[in-house]
Amino acid sequence: MSTLPAPPTGSSGDPVGEVIVDWYAGAARDLPWRAPGTDPWAVLVSEVMLQQTPVARVEPVWREWLARWPTPAAMAQASPAEVIRAWGKLGYPRRALRLREAAVAVTERHGGLVPAEVEELEALPGVGTYTARAVSCFGHHRRQPVVDTNVRRVVARLVHAQAEAAPARAADLTDIAALAPEDHDRAVRFSVAVMELGALVCVAGTPRCPACPVRDRCAWRLAGSPAYDGPPRRVQGFAGTDRQVRGRLLDVLRAASEPVPAEALTPVWDDAVQRSRCLDSLLVDGLVAQTEDGRFTLPD
């Protein structure tokens, strides 16, 4: 994907939304959850897995999950331990728990069918503003503005002449809706097309403007591509954090075939206070359970 051909920029009369949809037709990645006929449950699984996790890491796990749990009803019968293990090392394993809880809710409240309405989707565990609209649009083909970090970045540059996206805000939805084509099917495709543009061309690091189909109408470029001038953004650290410790603890329990005594968890982190705090938080989160004899395990 490093050598996308420079596309024509489109006649200046074409609305940018139409141009982006046309670009998508030739540039889109062939991702399995985009195959025609992919059902809303499969889309929901992909969207939750893709939260803060790169496409390449999601693909194989997504295939395994859909083969094993092809419907919400199937997943609703799985245990937390099963889904935590199947989640593997995608990261943020609470997502696995919530996806299972969402499957239970869909089975109980929606007759086993993933709903199409944003309001109902947002009521599901682990489903927020972005994921609800993504499932409604990509899974049910509803006309729906969908805003993720890619879309916010594209709009920041293309419309607002800003180098980077500001934090999410409610107006993001109306910003992108204003650019969507009138035709229903093209509007649906537009939602995924803008995300793809942000993922492949209008990227966070150094944008590939020569490959951009709307480069000649990008407000940021027209302004001379000014550098980011907002407040400094903090990048989350990892080494030494509770996240790292929790990850190591869970790693041991995922690999264990039986409950393990506390001593087996000692080697993963020297600081006993932090280790204990993290184990407690995993228990609170429902990612770890304790047996009657005090050993630790993934919850059944």
Place this chain on the structure above:
DNA sequence: AATCCGTGGAG
């Protein structure tokens, strides 16, 4: 509203 929640590839 700011912070927390994993992991690993890329530059």
Place this chain on the structure above:
DNA sequence: TCTCCAAGGAT
């Protein structure tokens, strides 16, 4: 090596 960051959500 080290920094950045990848289809967010919950609190």
